[in-house]
Amino acid sequence: MAIPPVPTLPPQVAEAVDFLWAFLSTWWWVPLPFLLASLLKDFYLWWRYNVYWGKIDWVLLELRTPRDVERPMKAMEQVIANFWTLYDPPDFKEIWFEGKFLVPFELEIAGIDGNVHFFIRTPSSMRKVFESAVYSQYPDVEIVEVEDYTKQVPQDLPNENWDMWGCDFKLVKPECYPLKTYVDFFEPTTSEKEEKRIDPLAVLIEGMTRLKKGEQLWFQIRLKPVQDKDSHWIARGKKEIEKITGRKPKEAPNKSITGEAIWAFMEGRPPSFEVTKEEEKAWPVEMRLTPGERDILSAIENKIGKLGFESNVR
Structure with missing residues (x-):
């Protein structure tokens, strides 16, 4: 049985490979200073x-x-x-x-x-x-x-x-x-x-x-x-403040009929009426924060001011 011939690269490709190998073997050290x-x-x-x-x-x-x-x-x-x-x-x-x-x-x-x-x-x-x-x-x-x-x-x-x-x-x-x-x-x-x-x-x-x-x-x-320019700790504090003040309020739990009526009376709108994002943003920040969150904001602002x-x- 005849042995099939070994496949060879086209002359143009072989010349390109030889040139690339010769170039790398000679100038391989050039990019090292930049890499290191x-x-x-x-x-x-x-x-x-x-x-x-x-x-x-x-x-x-x-x-x-x-x-x-x-x-x-x-x-x-x-x-x-x-x-x-x-x-x-x-x-x-x-x-x-x-x-x-x-x-x-x-x-x-x-x-x-x-x-x-x-x-x-x-x-x-x-x-x-x-x-x-x-x-x-x-x-x-x-x-x-x-x-x-x-x-x-x-x-x-x-x-x-x-x-x-x-x-x-x-x-x-x-x-x-x-x-x-x-x-x-x-x-x-x-x-x-x-x-x-x-x-x-x-x-x-x-x-x-x-x-x-x-x-x-x-x-x-x-x-x-x-x-702040050394470690950006004030910038991180301001980012945390924005995170707290801009968070989405949790949805109110389901209420009884009496609870819905009281809630509607206090907020001046019909029961089960959901607040839109536009209305929510119109509220002052103080009204959207819990007492604990107000204390946290005050403490963070006091710290980054020192x-x-x-x-x-x-």
């Missing part, structure tokens, strides 16, 4: 950032408060607002040649052997800013530089003699929803001292005072001042 540009950029910035981070001289400041602090809680909000003045975004040269970036700082509470300590961890170049902000509202507070308490425990935790557990707190709802602060725990009274009896940190501080010898509890809040910090709580 993003990866190389990230790697370069990561290297520069690490170099810059390694040059930072950190200090740990302890805030030693008197037993009774005759200041309203709102004074601390002003202190935090003053911390925002550290916002100093780097320019093009500082980013690409120096590796500079917005350096975060930390507000820390440490319970060590039943004693509670308040700390601020910051680069030494920013120390005066923090001292001025605290002294402006709390002149009786003593601020001293201390050794890092995190280095006073074995660095190989956990081990045979020490156990360790840690976590990062995460938000359940979008970041535009505010957390409860002292305002939500405050009950207006005629005495300024009375508000201090409702302390949001009371449970945490009380737990730290009950620690036994050799036990420690660290609570750390890392903060970095930001603007100075912003990118934060991590652990």
